[in-house]
Amino acid sequence: MMTTVQLKVQGMKCGGCESNVREAVTACPGVTAVKASHKEGLVDIEYDPDTAVLAEIRKAIVDRGFTVSD
Ligand SMILES: [Cu+2]
Numbered sequence: 001m002m003t004t005v006q007l008k009v010q011g012m013k014c015g016g017c018e019s020n021v022r023e024a025v026t027a028c029p030g031v032t033a034v035k036a037s038h039k040e041g042l043v044d045i046e047y048d049p050d051t052a053v054l055a056e057i058r059k060a061i062v063d064r065g066f067t068v069s070d
Helices: 015-026 054-063
Strands: 003-010 031-037 042-047
Touching: 003 054, 015 031, 015 042, 015 054, 042 054
Parallel strands: none
Antiparallel strands: 003 042, 031 042
């Protein structure tokens, strides 16, 4: 069963940033879908909670230079 989470991500300014975030999150094990909006500053993630670790997903975004506020 999949879980969804919505993260507030600061620092995305264009479609390139969205792609950057999408790429980082998609590379995390257990992630099945990612939607990023730089206009809203939101990233919607669908993942398998048995496989994915939310802290690692957040870290993947931060490692690309963005700020995850929640
Ligand atoms: Cu950008």
